[in-house]
Amino acid sequence: MSVKRALISVSDKTGIVEFAKELNKRGIEIISTGGTKKVLEENGLDVIGISEVTGFPEILDGRVKTLHPNIHAGLLAKREVEGHVQALQEQKITPIDLVVVNLYPFKETIAKENVSFGEAIENIDIGGPAMLRAAAKNYQDVTVVIDPSDYHKVLLAITESEVTNDFKQQLAAKVFRHTAHYDALVAEYLTEQAGERFPETKTVTFEHEETLRYGENPHQQAAFYKKAFANESSLVHAKQLHGKALSYNNIQDADAALAIVKEFTEPAAVAVKHTNPCGVGIGDSIIDAYHRAYAADPISIFGGIIALNQEVNQDLAKKLSEIFLEIIIAPSYTDEALTTLTKKKNIRLLEVPIKQNEPEEKLQTVSGGLLIQDEDQYSEDILELKVVTDRVPSEEEWIDLTFAWKVMKHVKSNAILLAHGQQTIGVGAGQMNRVGAAKIAIEQAGEQAQGAVMASDAFFPMDDTVEAAHQAGISAIIQPGGSIRDEDSINKCNEHGIAMVFTGVRHFKH
Structure with missing residues (x-):
């Protein structure tokens, strides 16, 4: 089915002007709202305002603008059902073939320091998810786009008249993943604000970081996901300075090493194998701490992971380079230390701020379920x-x-x-x-x-x-x-x- 009418309403305007111009070149009519309409018109595009379609003004400071039968009937009508087509004709509603929507920046809003509860509430999108879900439900008749990175693929498909059902289903699935993620963040925020510890349902959401070569063993597929608001001193914020990508087991071990080294304010070095410490030492200097961690078990440290809570200097780098290590984790490295360590092809160097995080929930899956507990950060004076x-x-x-x-x-x-x-x-x-x-x-x-x-x-x-x-x-x-x-x-x-x-x-x- 050809695309004749598109609805565009985006908070993230990356690439939207160029995309809309390409739609316009192909003779596609564009409906838009508020700020998006203004941006498109300022760039020379002919746009139909949402109020012209609904016959109703945008009201309540923009809280209500697209929640209208003229919009949702145009999205939900099944084109192969005669009764649906007849209803559109009777109500003088034009079908919408393409929906390009992304949502109010709720995640970015609550990430801001000292954000007010009122500001967070106003950044909960209602009309956007409603349009996205309607279009995604009716994906066989409506192409729905939420991600600017998909604009090029959609244009190519429209140009070649190859907007296939498989492609539209992929886009629809992405929409439902996105709205589920969005709703989960809203639910988590409001639940925390309400002070509820273990609510009747729990929806956890993570963002894809990378697909891993394999899991614990080569026959297991695996991927690494991050929390939307991961602590600054967590592994997902690590800056990798050298070496190949981390494996599933590397990530597990590195996380364990980080947790231990954060226990100490004095210079500390931690060696980990299979998530257990094989050597830990503290000292007057970071190199002294490393010597103690190494001496604790010079056999097991081979092929292990070292976490340090102070900068790696040249003297320490020379010592670290004497043995095979999978990963070194530190808050920083001197230029000389990096020059020395990067001579070793197979070592991974991670830079992570080393400081105690706020306690967070620990999640553990079991067959058919999930266990949740507080992180064990109990310290004894x-x-x-x-x-x-x-x-x-x-x-x-x-x-x-x-x-x-x-x-x-x-x-x-x-x-x-x-x-x-x-x-x-x-x-x-x-x-x-x-x-x-x-x-x-x-x-x-x-x-x-x-x-x-x-x-x-x-x-x-x-x-x-x-x-x-x-x-x-x-x-x-x-x-x-x-x-x-x-x-x-x-x-x-x-x-x-x-x-x-x-x-x-x-x-x-x-």
């Missing part, structure tokens, strides 16, 4: 911790205990972590029982366990983990407490002269 043993930790032990507690919450449960000198020395992750996790961490630490501290993400169900700690030479333990058999663990610590601290807070990570 040292003065709130409770010493439950006869012996009180020394000043050095307190430093290591709080360091270990910060890192341990990022280890998959069951989790046990050993630390000494503000450096991880043993990590037991994802085990089916706690003493098993402890044995892995102790074995990894070896002789370094002597005088080290132990952190546990959840309470000890029995005293066997304390016994294992004693045999390894652990001097202090930090754990949530709360077991019905806490006294067994406390007594075992007292028996062996181990200091133990309860946090009262569990940090499971599944």
Whole structure:
């Protein structure tokens, strides 16, 4: 079916004048509204005002202009249904064959600093989505365009008389995706303003960032999507300075490394493999922190991801280039450091602001459903911790205990972590029982366990983990407490002269 009449009403006027001129050259009649009509007329185009079609003025400061039967009947009438065609003729309504609409900038409005609630409300589009949905519903008779990047393809199809049903269906599907995304942002904003935490329905929406080569394994397809308002210090805002595109697993690991390094304000370095920390260190300088993270597990760091919370200088770059790393994440790099690191073809260099984000919801899909929880950003001040043993930790032990507690919450449960000198020395992750996790961490630490501290993400169900700690030479333990058999663990610590601290807070990570 040929295109004879088009309706154009856009907030984003990118390319619209050129597009409309091309329509005009092809003899297509143009209807338009308000600001769009003004722009088109200023550029020499002959445009029919919406009020000429509806016989009704635009009123209520533009809130009502296209919500009229003369518009929506022209969009929804099925051309192959005789009764629909007859109704249009009786009511003297001309069909609309092409709709070019994009919506009030609601997302951009609420992104502005200190935007008022009233301004946000006025940028909720009503007539635009109604026209888009009507046209998209009737896509077999109406071509609907929401994205300026599609203008060229639509013009080409009109010129070649190849506006196929398949093409129109693709455009219609894009419309419904867009309006669903738009409505989801509005719903989320109003729900937050109303203070509702877990409403009766939940619609989450993300924007396509890139299609990935594959997922966790080569036989799995995958893509990366971003939140509409992702935190500034999140991976979606990373600037990639060097290297090939990130993989699915790279993104998972990089996100885990970022979460850990954000725990620290002092110079910190984090090495991650398979989303678990294999080495974490803090120091007086960033290179000192890296040396500690590397020494924590020089085997596992190979092929891993390093996150740093300070600028990478030339001295550190030389050290980093000595081993194979998948990714380096840092807030900045000196020019000399970039020159050194970019000599390695296969390394990816990411620049990300390193700062603690506002807590956000964590989403986890399960078969047929979705789990939602707050992000685990609970931090424990040292003065709130409770010493439950006869012996009180020394000043050095307190430093290591709080360091270990910060890192341990990022280890998959069951989790046990050993630390000494503000450096991880043993990590037991994802085990089916706690003493098993402890044995892995102790074995990894070896002789370094002597005088080290132990952190546990959840309470000890029995005293066997304390016994294992004693045999390894652990001097202090930090754990949530709360077991019905806490006294067994406390007594075992007292028996062996181990200091133990309860946090009262569990940090499971599944």
